[in-house]
Amino acid sequence: MKVLVAVKRVIDYNVKVRVKADQSDVDLANVKMALNPFCEIAVEEAVRLKEAGVASEVVVVSIGPKAVQEQLRTALALGGDRAIHIDTEELPDSLAVAKLLKAVVAQEQPQLVILGKQAIDSDNNQTGQMLGALTGMPQGTFASKVAVDGSSVNVTREVDGGLQTVKLQLPAIVTTDLRLNEPRYASLPNIMKAKKKPLDVTTPADLGVSVARTVKVLKVEAPAERSAGVKVASVAELVDKLKNEAKVI
Amino acid sequence: MSRLVAERDLEFLLYQVFGAEQLSQYPRYSDYDRESFAQILATAKGVAEDYFLPHFQQADAHEPQFDGSTVTTIAALKVAWQQFADTGLLSARQDYEHGGMQLPALVHMACNAYFMAANPASAAYPFLTSAAANVIRAFGSSAQQQLYLPAMLDGRFAGTMALTEPDVGSSLGDLTTKAIKHRDGNYRIKGQKMYISGGDQDLTENIVHLVLARIEGAPIGVKGISMFIVPKFRLHEDGSLAARNDVQLAGLLHKMGYRGTTSTVLSFGEQDDCHGYLVGEAGQGLSYMFKMMNEARIGVGLGAAMIGYRGYLESLAYAKDRPQGRAPTNKDPASKPLAIVEHADVKRMLLQQKTYVEGGLALCLLAARLVDDHEANHDEDAGILLDLLTPIVKSYPSYYGPKANDLAIQVLGGAGYIREYPVEQLYRDNRLNPIHEGTHGIQSLDLLGRKLWQHQGRGQKLLFQRMQATLQQAQQHSQLQPLCAQYGQSLQKFMHTVLTLGQTLQQGEVDKALANSAIFLDVMSQYVVGWLWLEMAQQALASSSADDPWLQGKLHAARYQIEWELPLAEAQLPQLQSFNDSWASMQRDWF
Numbered sequence: 001m002k003v004l005v006a007v008k009r010v011i012d013y014n015v016k017v018r019v020k021a022d023q024s025d026v027d028l029a030n031v032k033m034a035l036n037p038f039c040e041i042a043v044e045e046a047v048r049l050k051e052a053g054v055a056s057e058v059v060v061v062s063i064g065p066k067a068v069q070e071q072l073r074t075a076l077a078l079g080g081d082r083a084i085h086i087d088t089e090e091l092p093d094s095l096a097v098a099k100l101l102k103a104v105v106a107q108e109q110p111q112l113v114i115l116g117k118q119a120i121d122s123d124n125n126q127t128g129q130m131l132g133a134l135t136g137m138p139q140g141t142f143a144s145k146v147a148v149d150g151s152s153v154n155v156t157r158e159v160d161g162g163l164q165t166v167k168l169q170l171p172a173i174v175t176t177d178l179r180l181n182e183p184r185y186a187s188l189p190n191i192m193k194a195k196k197k198p199l200d201v202t203t204p205a206d207l208g209v210s211v212a213r214t215v216k217v218l219k220v221e222a223p224a225e226r227s228a229g230v231k232v233a234s235v236a237e238l239v240d241k242l243k244n245e246a247k248v249i
Numbered sequence: 250m251s252r253l254v255a256e257r258d259l260e261f262l263l264y265q266v267f268g269a270e271q272l273s274q275y276p277r278y279s280d281y282d283r284e285s286f287a288q289i290l291a292t293a294k295g296v297a298e299d300y301f302l303p304h305f306q307q308a309d310a311h312e313p314q315f316d317g318s319t320v321t322t323i324a325a326l327k328v329a330w331q332q333f334a335d336t337g338l339l340s341a342r343q344d345y346e347h348g349g350m351q352l353p354a355l356v357h358m359a360c361n362a363y364f365m366a367a368n369p370a371s372a373a374y375p376f377l378t379s380a381a382a383n384v385i386r387a388f389g390s391s392a393q394q395q396l397y398l399p400a401m402l403d404g405r406f407a408g409t410m411a412l413t414e415p416d417v418g419s420s421l422g423d424l425t426t427k428a429i430k431h432r433d434g435n436y437r438i439k440g441q442k443m444y445i446s447g448g449d450q451d452l453t454e455n456i457v458h459l460v461l462a463r464i465e466g467a468p469i470g471v472k473g474i475s476m477f478i479v480p481k482f483r484l485h486e487d488g489s490l491a492a493r494n495d496v497q498l499a500g501l502l503h504k505m506g507y508r509g510t511t512s513t514v515l516s517f518g519e520q521d522d523c524h525g526y527l528v529g530e531a532g533q534g535l536s537y538m539f540k541m542m543n544e545a546r547i548g549v550g551l552g553a554a555m556i557g558y559r560g561y562l563e564s565l566a567y568a569k570d571r572p573q574g575r576a577p578t579n580k581d582p583a584s585k586p587l588a589i590v591e592h593a594d595v596k597r598m599l600l601q602q603k604t605y606v607e608g609g610l611a612l613c614l615l616a617a618r619l620v621d622d623h624e625a626n627h628d629e630d631a632g633i634l635l636d637l638l639t640p641i642v643k644s645y646p647s648y649y650g651p652k653a654n655d656l657a658i659q660v661l662g663g664a665g666y667i668r669e670y671p672v673e674q675l676y677r678d679n680r681l682n683p684i685h686e687g688t689h690g691i692q693s694l695d696l697l698g699r700k701l702w703q704h705q706g707r708g709q710k711l712l713f714q715r716m717q718a719t720l721q722q723a724q725q726h727s728q729l730q731p732l733c734a735q736y737g738q739s740l741q742k743f744m745h746t747v748l749t750l751g752q753t754l755q756q757g758e759v760d761k762a763l764a765n766s767a768i769f770l771d772v773m774s775q776y777v778v779g780w781l782w783l784e785m786a787q788q789a790l791a792s793s794s795a796d797d798p799w800l801q802g803k804l805h806a807a808r809y810q811i812e813w814e815l816p817l818a819e820a821q822l823p824q825l826q827s828f829n830d831s832w833a834s835m836q837r838d839w840f
Contacts, residue, residue: 070284073284185295185332186288186292187336188336188337188338191288191289191292195285
């Protein structure tokens with residue numbers, strides 16, 4: 001069984017994010033970048049499926065400028081077998097990403113596609129679902145457990161009311177939640193071996209997909225600073241404030 | 250930002266000051282590039298933060314226990330050990346053909362920095378094991394290498410170095426542990442060793458002790474000392490465990506700090522059946538051990554610098570967050586208090602720490618770069634300079650690291666004295682470093698009595714050349730000219746003192762010349778670290794913009810080093826040069 005894992009290069013979760021002076025975007029100059037943590041979990045899950053003998057090959061794919069090859073090699077060091085880099089200087093939005101992945105799915109014919117449920121830069125939480133709609137593959141989102149069973153996969157989902165398990169016919173799409181697994185650290189030998197694993201480069205044009213953005217960013221601004229709290233004298237005052245000032249009840 | 254080390258500093262030192270990327274020009278390191286270094290450092294940081302840091306305080310509060318037969322350590326330590334081994338960090342420096350990764354010493358040192366800052370007591374087990382494996386690799390027979398190394402490098406066996414005895418510490422020439430030749434061709438070891446770190450534990454299925462002992466009939470003194478492999482469990486030829494060897498844990502020692510590392514008294518041959526296997530040639534034990542010691546000494550320097558570094562970051566975070574008091578000119582009691590980082594005296598304590606710990610880290614990375622130049626590029630001069638600097642690399646951080654931790658406690662005030670904050674433990678942990686792997690005093694004798702004059706004084710000549718080269722480059726930045734002038738003049742005086750001391754030694758007045766060796770070590774360290782601060786300042790100026798706060802921090806630390814620390818060192822040159830004997834001439838009854 002072949003597993004395709006989509007990974008994204010994002011700003012490192014430790015970095016304090018700053019907005020560019022002209023408010024056009026987040027400032028990424030000289031900022032440390034890393035593999036999106038949800039994508040790391042997706043790679044780990046695929047590698048575990050391979051180690052368990054369920055998967056035979058783990059293919060990782062990423063979209064962006066040449067720099068994303070760093071994250072692809074990280075994914076290879078974690079246990080991916082080969083990588084596909086879709087080279088574009090554009091920053092495609094979720095729908096364009098889903099279309100590109102659809103083209104890769106058509107080429108690679110994986111039985112399972114694993115994605116992070118969202119990327120920590122824009123937190124859209126859209127790509128997996130859009131890929132499901134475009135390909136017609138069943139989807140199990142927000143997975144905290146994945147168990148492949150013959151020609152189907154049981155996905156335990158983290159939903160608002162608790163856990164829900166869905167049984168999906170393969171080929172299927174899974175998006176990962178944080179509790180799915182604890183990703184390993186790449187060992188030194190695997191880091192060096194990853195440099196020799198195959199990494200193919202293709203382009204959106206090769207795949208016949210336009211990456212022109214359909215969503216326009218008007219302005220990016222930092223969240224307003226939280227103002228100081230106030231002490232209330234009584235429960236009645238609290239209820240009054242919640243009702244009339246905060247207007248939440 | 251990491252709680253363990255400012256990553257921008259580490260990267261600056263690695264790539265800007267010590268040229269890590271150029272190491273890939275050496276054939277041994279040709280597979281490496283900056284991206285692979287970054288990935289390896291990310292693994293080291295991740296394992297240190299996730300598996301070593303969380304039990305830093307727990308390992309201190311729950312020291313290893315001994316019930317008379319077995320030792321018990323906390324569970325988190327076992328997980329940490331396994332992670333360290335599984336990621337390949339134990340064997341990172343070994344050759345490819347031996348299952349290693351030929352990682353440059355410079356990058357390896359940076360990896361280790363994370364572990365030393367996270368949890369030095371837990372990191373001691375893998376570091377000791379790597380060092381012991383290196384000795385067996387260098388001096389063991391091929392049969393010994395095949396038998397012990399694979400298991401030591403994949404984490405099944407640990408290693409120790411067993412030198413000290415209850416009555417023999419710094420003066421190893423007096424050691425009494427015996428090795429008795431047996432008809433099976435090997436030896437039986439008999440004696441006691443003390444303060445053996447990791448001498449017993451429940452992490453690994455076996456422990457390989459490297460024991461110094463005197464073969465029966467061998468001469469007294471250093472020349473009679475040989476090295477033996479003494480495993481806790483003897484091995485079958487296929488490497489599987491055989492009978493328990495006759496080495497017993499007599500007891501655990503209860504330490505001020507570093508409590509997570511077992512410190513043991515070991516009894517060899519109580520039943521006259523402790524099998525020992527000679528390493529290399531008889532009588533060479535101490536020189537073999539020095540191979541391990543020299544590495545261990547750089548490791549001690551790194552540990553001391555990083556424990557200091559962690560304390561600096563902890564106290565800095567506290568100082569930025571803690572509102573207390575107002576500026577001396579502000580008489581309005583209703584005004585908002587300042588964060589204590591705004592008070593001049595707190596700034597002093599933070600800048601002192603910054604200077605000590607960043608200077609100490611730079612020193613250790615310099616040593617690592619010299620190891621690479623020497624071993625991977627056969628640069629003899631690098632080896633000679635490393636030899637000269639090793640006592641300083643060990644001692645400067647060991648002396649100033651605890652001082653930094655002392656200042657960190659002071660910044661926190663009462664909070665620093667209680668166990669809810671980590672700075673008191675950091676201080677206790679760091680207090681070991683001037684003691685082990687050759688005390689501060691021993692290092693100073695090694696420096697002044699030996700290292701300065703080896704190879705016809707080539708080491709000091711190389712050092713002074715490098716200092717002059719830095720001065721020339723730094724002078725091109727107008728901002729650094731006053732510091733360069735002050736440093737250059739002071740350095741002339743120091744070189745003159747070195748000359749005087751050398752002449753006195755040459756005239757055979759050894760006791761007189763060495764009496765103030767510890768002061769000399771401290772003074773020379775300040776000149777070496779002052780040089781590194783000038784180097785860092787000029788590299789920082791060359792690679793960052795003028796309004797960068799990080800650059801301003803570097804320039805102010807360099808200023809502090811040259812304008813405050815260096816004059817303190819210089820002030821002691823007259824006493825050194827005149828062989829002031831205020832303590833040397835004291836008689837025991839006068840105390």
